[in-house]
Amino acid sequence: MTLATGLKPGRGGSRISSLSRGLWPLLRLVLTVAVTFFGLLLVTFLIARVVPIDPVLAIVGERASPETYQAAYEALGLDRPLWEQFFVYVGKVLQGDFGDSLLTARPVLEDVTRVFPATLELATVATIIGVTLGIPGGVCAAVYQGRWPDHLVRVLGLFGYSMPVFWLGLMGLLVFYGLLDWVAGPGRLDIFYEDVVPRVTGVILVDSLLAGDLEVFNNALSHIILPASVLGYYSLAYISRMTRSFMLEQLSQEYVTTARVKGLSEARVIWRHALGNVMVPLITVIALSYASLLEGSVLTEIVFAWPGLGLYITNSLLSADMNAVLGGTIVVGSVFIGLNLLSDLLYRIVDPRAR
Amino acid sequence: MAASDLQAENGGGLRAWLTTETPASRLQARTVQAYLVWLAFARNPLGLVGLGIVLALILVALFAPLLANHDPFAQDLAARLQPPGSPGHWFGTDELGRDIYSRIVHGAWITLKIVGLVALTAPLAGLIVGTVSGYFGGWVDIVLMRFTDVFLAFPRLILALAFVAALEPGIESAILAIALTSWPPYARIARAETLTIRNSDYINAVRLLGASRLRIIVGHVAPLCLSSVVIRVTLDMAGIILTAAGLGFLGLGAQPPTPEWGAMISAGRKFLLDQWWVATMPGLAIFIVSLGFNLLGDGLRDALDPRSAG
Numbered sequence: 001m002t003l004a005t006g007l008k009p010g011r012g013g014s015r016i017s018s019l020s021r022g023l024w025p026l027l028r029l030v031l032t033v034a035v036t037f038f039g040l041l042l043v044t045f046l047i048a049r050v051v052p053i054d055p056v057l058a059i060v061g062e063r064a065s066p067e068t069y070q071a072a073y074e075a076l077g078l079d080r081p082l083w084e085q086f087f088v089y090v091g092k093v094l095q096g097d098f099g100d101s102l103l104t105a106r107p108v109l110e111d112v113t114r115v116f117p118a119t120l121e122l123a124t125v126a127t128i129i130g131v132t133l134g135i136p137g138g139v140c141a142a143v144y145q146g147r148w149p150d151h152l153v154r155v156l157g158l159f160g161y162s163m164p165v166f167w168l169g170l171m172g173l174l175v176f177y178g179l180l181d182w183v184a185g186p187g188r189l190d191i192f193y194e195d196v197v198p199r200v201t202g203v204i205l206v207d208s209l210l211a212g213d214l215e216v217f218n219n220a221l222s223h224i225i226l227p228a229s230v231l232g233y234y235s236l237a238y239i240s241r242m243t244r245s246f247m248l249e250q251l252s253q254e255y256v257t258t259a260r261v262k263g264l265s266e267a268r269v270i271w272r273h274a275l276g277n278v279m280v281p282l283i284t285v286i287a288l289s290y291a292s293l294l295e296g297s298v299l300t301e302i303v304f305a306w307p308g309l310g311l312y313i314t315n316s317l318l319s320a321d322m323n324a325v326l327g328g329t330i331v332v333g334s335v336f337i338g339l340n341l342l343s344d345l346l347y348r349i350v351d352p353r354a355r
Numbered sequence: 356m357a358a359s360d361l362q363a364e365n366g367g368g369l370r371a372w373l374t375t376e377t378p379a380s381r382l383q384a385r386t387v388q389a390y391l392v393w394l395a396f397a398r399n400p401l402g403l404v405g406l407g408i409v410l411a412l413i414l415v416a417l418f419a420p421l422l423a424n425h426d427p428f429a430q431d432l433a434a435r436l437q438p439p440g441s442p443g444h445w446f447g448t449d450e451l452g453r454d455i456y457s458r459i460v461h462g463a464w465i466t467l468k469i470v471g472l473v474a475l476t477a478p479l480a481g482l483i484v485g486t487v488s489g490y491f492g493g494w495v496d497i498v499l500m501r502f503t504d505v506f507l508a509f510p511r512l513i514l515a516l517a518f519v520a521a522l523e524p525g526i527e528s529a530i531l532a533i534a535l536t537s538w539p540p541y542a543r544i545a546r547a548e549t550l551t552i553r554n555s556d557y558i559n560a561v562r563l564l565g566a567s568r569l570r571i572i573v574g575h576v577a578p579l580c581l582s583s584v585v586i587r588v589t590l591d592m593a594g595i596i597l598t599a600a601g602l603g604f605l606g607l608g609a610q611p612p613t614p615e616w617g618a619m620i621s622a623g624r625k626f627l628l629d630q631w632w633v634a635t636m637p638g639l640a641i642f643i644v645s646l647g648f649n650l651l652g653d654g655l656r657d658a659l660d661p662r663s664a665g
Contacts, residue, residue, distance in 0.1 A: 162649050
């Protein structure tokens, strides 16, 4: 190989740049998402293939005759080549068919749509807590750099990165439920209030308001506040840390000095001018933290017996219900991919330079 | 800090040898560099605390049989659920009367094993993928990076759950699952570093000398990516510990009666409101060790890469 070939720009690079003005970025985004989703399906398919559980035995039972076994084997399409099985699998998933759950004997999709609102509710309240405390916290840390608000944010972040979420949840239950009795215990509602309000969205806080039942709303709130705060703490740690570093970057820029010289109040300079520019990258941070909360909710849901997707996946896992586990994995993975896409799109809309 | 200042200040001897600007051998040059990094690191008290915690973890893991005052598996049903401070049981006992302190001490080895194995395998895999991807470019790069993105787009814990489900619950499966889900960031870092290196003059010089691609990647590109990867690994170690503990808590990692900290918390859950110490003590151990790795990682990053300090 010669020096010249090493210095040539990559072949892919030149083609991309010639197309970059048109629809290419958008097309690229769609392509990326499609490839990632395809990869998600491939990985879950391969996992299902290597599981030491025989799917045929699970259906026909151990005492079935070889003929029955063979018939079920062929009915499941297991005699066909692997790639063909994969395409059948992709086709089914695209139609929303994840198979039936062994545990509940219902279609996995039906189970997932039933439990998902609980996870969504938890992650959303947690994100609201994280954003409303994390952004002002991060701004204060940047403005008072090196003083106590800065140290506080740093310590909060450090603790957040070092504490297991399930342990923090247990400690929260011990202190706020066991010792102080400020909040309600595990679960989404007291048994007394279960099924009192009609299910519309599946999100109890919303459903109870729609039904105008404040008693149920208060009960649901006292149940969600602790798990949401525990999850929200992790979101707060991440958001405040990122806000701080974005703000430090903005505050050192010349337009901030200009705004101050013009005689604007310090509050206006910080909260309107500097924070306004920080909001663009923060959208990505918030979307990412929302996605990671969906994941963090697996452990939190177990601690708080919260009947969401995480509890569903874990229970299915412990009873070797692979259809349910993989269906749940695909749903969480898709939401993850979707949130990444959403943050990318929002970024383009909010930031004129990215258009 | 300028090395010559130190030299003038301290005169001759070891200090001078360690801080010279004109090293006489390759060994001396490396030692000098390491010493300067150490000086920068040692100015950060929190980083030193982190280093202390990590060293303590290693010592506890190595000398667990000497430090533990009970057999971690010995059951004593007469002395079950004793509170902390009971005679002979500093941290109390669990539901089978086993000494919690001894179990935590023995659990240090398991934590160290998980962190160590993941920290060796995942970065290595990432380094290989990243350097090959960055050096070859073109289609190799596109395919490998798409592959990496697919793994990056997954929720890590859920993917690890699915992997463990496909294998069978146990420490080995947990280690494998964590390693399989944690290599992509290293591949990204290694690729970025490789892209900045691959067209530099000395790589072209090596190429002109007729070195093979394998030799260039292994001998000349990979070593330069190492420091960024190492920083990232130390910062990730706390995350590895937390994921492993989470798998243990779910009953998918270490199996009973192994004294793994996450599994111990899971067992203590049932007694949380009345016997708080059973779940609290192992959690404190996880917290302190993760904090140690985080502090060490922050300190190392500031010492090796002052640009991103802050």
